[in-house]
Amino acid sequence: MAKRVLIVDDAAFMRMMIKNILTEAGYEIIAEAENGKQAVEKYNELKPDLITMDITMPEMDGISAVREILGSDSGAKIIMCSAMGQQAMVIEAIQAGAKDFIVKPFKNERVLEAVNKVIG
Amino acid sequence: MKDKSVQAVNRHQYVVFQIDKEEFGVEILRTQEIHRYTKITRVPNAPHYVKGVINIRGEIIPVVDLRQRFGLESSNIQESTRIITVLIKDYQIGLLVDNVNEVLWIETNAIELAPSVAGGIEKEYLSGVGKIENRLIVLLNLEKILNLEIATNEGAQIN
């Protein structure tokens, strides 16, 4: 059975891009969320195998979402999606328990490498 | 003083090149190299007669389209097109010309003062006209043509 992924990003474009990359590689995108709050709700509802999590988002940012999700399910697997120059925040997210990170602009092989490592 | 030195060395070598039907010359001592046409990277917002820049062994060298500098139509790149690099005040500049013909000795006393216009070019850009048999070779005053201070759009309007 294909691994199930939840994509979290406030930019629809970004979600689409990750979605395409992952779908092509045989992963199943079971849901998308556009902010941290939605992400937490969707995670609790669907328990996906993996979350890709943007950092800067309205409502609730990615780092808070990581804390909340891991607070209720320590087994959750999360990959952060960061932009150049966000290293302090990425470190924070990793500290909070995120497994890995990818950097925008995304390259297919980078994204897949990270995803395969975490749930492959 | 000046006369003395002129007499001591009474002839100079010139690189002779062609733009349209006119022949021009620059002193060989000023020239660095002659290159085949290579892709020129245009420089937006630069003076209009600056065709762009090229890379010669790691040096970035601006290329001046002499035709445009003289207010003519811009050059069509053809097989014979060359870029002559010249040294002006320790600074290399490429001259885009239609053709490089030859290197010639021109006797100092065969050089006449420039008439007010030669080859369609204002007198101030010329250092003289060299006569060899029945050829007239217009000798360019590179300092004037490429004078760094007048190398602005304003200075270029010489029509």
Next chain:
Amino acid sequence: MDMSQYLRMFLDESEEYLQTLNQSLLELEHNPSDEQLINNIFRAAHSLKGMAATMGFDRMANLTHEMENVLDRIRAKKMVLTTGIVDILFKCLDRLDKLVKEISHSGAETSEVDDIIELLQNVDSIKDGAASPTVKSTSVEVDLMDTNSDEQSTIISHLKTDYYCYVLDVELVKDCLLKAVRGFMVIKNLKEAGVVVKSIPSLKEIEDEKFDYEFKILYLTKESEKEIESIVTDITDVKGIQIVRITEDNLTGETGPYIENGIQEVAAAVEVASEESEESNAQLTQQDLKITPTVRVDIDKLDSLMNLVAELLINKTRLEEISNRMNVSNELFGDILQQLDRVTMNLQHTVMQVRMVPIERIFNRFPRMVRDLSKELNKKVNLIIDGAETELDRSIIDSLGDPLVHLLRNAIDHGIEDPETRKKAGKSEFAELRLSAAQKGNEILIQVTDDGRGLDAKKITKKALERGVITRDDLTKMSDHEKIMLIFRPGFSTSEVISDISGRGVGLDVVRKTVESLDGHIYIDTELGKGTTFNISLPLTLAITQALLVKVCDETYAIPLSVIEGAEDITAEQVQMVQGQEVFVLRGHLIPLVWSHKLLGLSIPDLNDNTEQLSVVVIGTGKKQVGLIVSELINQQDIVIKSLGEFLIDVPHISGATILGDGEVALILDVRNIA
């Protein structure tokens, strides 16, 4: 004997000693009982005396001799250090400084020194022939032992309880993004399975990205080498790890020095025993022991070395491109290319490092300046310096001194209120003036922060109108930040009276110009009543930088990464019009859009055929963001910055050029001022 050949060196070293003296004396004023400091000062004065005497500069020699006498008595506790003495010593340093300048200028001493000598001789009534100095400090070793006793005991106690001790050498792949985070992840995962005793560079430096692609860790764990390897290499972008176990044998033979000199000795010994190259061994030892033999090199030589490296880099890129294009699959060729790549890379980094000097060089002179200036202006100022160890390219550092002097003077003169005013405003009488430097990715951020009165946009605009710097018309379009930034305009000065302090005929416009000529930018954070921060960001080096390559109308352009905050692909529908300006929304912010071909005056937009999607490079200039629409994003790479030369120096929006792998020239876009 002809001494003239030594003169340059004498002058350079004298300046260094004077700087040390100034700095140590300042510290001593706050910690009068610090013997270490007294020793430092004594040593520097003594060295100076010896040098001056050798060169035949008698006045300098006499003056330092008297200074030495006073210091010796303080050191021997025959005299108590008072503010009065400190002031005299400072006067003495000023005179020495003057003498050095005179020598530099004319080759001879012209100022008299007798007045100061008299002051020194009369510091108190006790006058005995001071003993000649014979101090030899072993302070370096002492410090080492202090800092590492914890680490030593950690190792010793763990080795007793089934832990193994390893030296790990972790290398990241070189296209690794956010390598600080990778470094952090390596250390985090290691910590989950053992104890990270220390790392080189330090953990903090790793998190601040102050390392190339490699770092070393001293590690205690019960795990096997294999297990360690999998812990580390499981992390994305880790290229490899070298693990060297420190066995009992290594340790027993070294027990003595190990205990005495701390863990560095062990690490160094292990390095020798292992198959590590001598180079990294030397590096390790140098970094740890801080005993670095140095050579003075002419900066011109470094410049030409840098140029040669740049050439090499370009040719290497070309070679790679050719091999890609011709699809060369020859293994040997690939090997050679890889070797060349590695060597070039190392060479580039080494040369860059050689050119790097700690910003301390200029920061050092500020405590003294701030002390004198605040005394003169009757203000109470605590200067706090952070990140003096931050390193910058030498050529940048040299030009940075004057702008910083100006900003500090400006802060004390205009920013900071007098003590009474501060008290009334409910602030501490002592103002805090903070000077800090830090590396952020490929940039250095320098900040001058005061907690003074802050900048008043209203007053500034009023003044700007008066001085004709702007018109009322201009004003209506300006944001508060833009209004504040008016103080950088030529012809602007906020001070009512042109004071001798920051007035000196140069304004902040010169500061801004200098910073921009260094390819940096400056912006201001200020809050009325709370204080002001001047932020200067600068590239690490002027010669090589990372850039994003983009296409605009079929030509390739490079945009330095230092100004880029991100790249977004947007759809044509996302472009909106707000007050006649095209904008798009990025994370809730309206970002104005600029079409690159219009900016460059290129008439043929080739963007029409694909208007569905627009590639936008988000440029950040301090507080503002602008989206630059380009035809295509290509990739990111190291570029060698070349000047376009005098002939094309003033071309708008183009700051230079670089040579691409295929030998073609790409222009470097200067987009800092499009915002």
